[in-house]
Amino acid sequence: MFRISSDLIPFGSSAAMDLAWPEHFAADLERIGEKIRSSGLRVSMHPGQYTVINSPDPEVARRAALDLEYHNLPLDSLRLGPEHKIILHLGGVYGDKDTAKERFIKRWQDLSPAIRSRLVIENDDRLFTIRDVFDVSSRTGIPVVYDNLHNAINPADTSRPDLDWINLAADTSRPDLDWINLAADTWQPADGRQKIHYSQQDPDKRPGAHSSTIAVLPFLDFYEKLPDIDIMLEVKDKNLSALKCINCISNRGISALEAEWGRYKYSVLEHAPAAYQAVRQLLKDKRSYPAIEMYLLIEIALAKEVQLGSAVTAAQHVWGYFCKQASPAEKSRWETALKKYINGAASLGSVKSVLQKLAFKYDEDYLNYSYYFEL
DNA sequence: CACCGTCAAGTCGCA
């Protein structure tokens, strides 16, 4: 799966956009679309929370419908079928949820068939619960994407109206799996595989904020109960977590872990030299597949503060790729940057920036694909 | 060059 950014086409949703970009980029779109189709990739687009089709203001609703057209156009231009989805929340409440749901359904009926065939609806983190979403789905047939974190923050009311608040608190939500199984029935063959959103709470941020990375143990605990469906992660480090989870739920061979370690190693080294050594030991047995252990060590290491000494060591490891071929000017730039960092006059980022430019210039792909410059 | 503010979108909740 791949989530296409809403910023794909600059000014794409603006009234000022009069470029015939689908024609202009026809050859590229054809090539990319063919790659998506032949590889079995499923792409999707996620309009922001500002796309509100159920607003009482008809002008807001009109612009929201145009925004959905804007999101549909790239998918149509790639010649992708209706299993490539557009994911939408229900919108605002305006003091009366039932009326707001009715208005969503009415506005949905006026959308073009192409958009309606792509649309899926998701529970949000403060207004419409998964139960509200099922309510709308049962009357429209729109497939439901269940979001576990949103349901934890904004749980569906599973109580009877006569239950008092104490009992309600004790039985505030059904298990994720119940909702996921219910959502399965809303997906038709033309919609492709059922998809859910999975994310974890960032411990230091407001409720509902996504974590920086997916913690592997809670993910596996969640995953082992699931039927065979698609899971889209919502997480700051994006594909890093996706690859982590894939590597932990399937044996992709020790070489896949070694490749991952190659990308993580300098970051781990600057946070925790002991963990760096531990992972090296762990990967020595070439018949093993210690994915979970490796990612746990990486998670623990990256959660620690960067130490100046180990950050210098890691940077010097990276500098080792260039020390022979670098020009005198480059050598002096590196030494100055490192000295300033050690004296507290510059950030670690400025040292890495010097190294990243060298990696690009000298075509060191081992470093160009390293997470050292990202984490 | 790091850092911070600003911009676009619509709604809701809290001063």
Added chain:
DNA sequence: TGCGACTTGACGGTG
């Protein structure tokens, strides 16, 4: 009534 939070990226100004 007005402001901040939500989200995402680019971009401009400051020191």
